[in-house]
Amino acid sequence: MYLTKEEKExxxxxxxxxxxxxxxxxxQIAIFTQRxxxxxxxxxxxxxxxxxxxxxxxLVGKRRSLLDYLTKKDVLRYRAIVKELGLRK
Structure with a gap:
């Protein structure tokens, strides 16, 4: 596999x-982004x-649905993860 256990952790x-x-x-969004x-x-x-x-x-669809979930649940967490990972939206 392309990611070792330590890298995932x-x-x-x-x-x-x-x-x-x-x-x-x-x-999960971070792992999907790596993949x-x-x-x-x-x-x-x-x-x-x-x-x-x-x-x-x-995978892009799964990540998008998780990002949509975060948008509905907690916008601050959504903005933080998008900024950390450098996603466009």
């Missing part, structure tokens, strides 16, 4: 409450990999 610690907080919306960046880089070299392209579109 670092992401969850940075964006969640602690390293074991894998269920928080912020932690999206990884798959985007893969698709730049392998243009005809349609399975990966489909997976990428699905």
């Amino acid at each position: 670092k992401l969850f610690k940075k964006h969640g409450k602690d390293a074991k907080d894998t269920g928080s919306a912020e932690g 999206i960046e990884h798959l985007s880089k893969h698709l730049k070299t392998n243009r005809k990999d349609y399975n990966t392209e489909r997976s990428l579109v699905m």
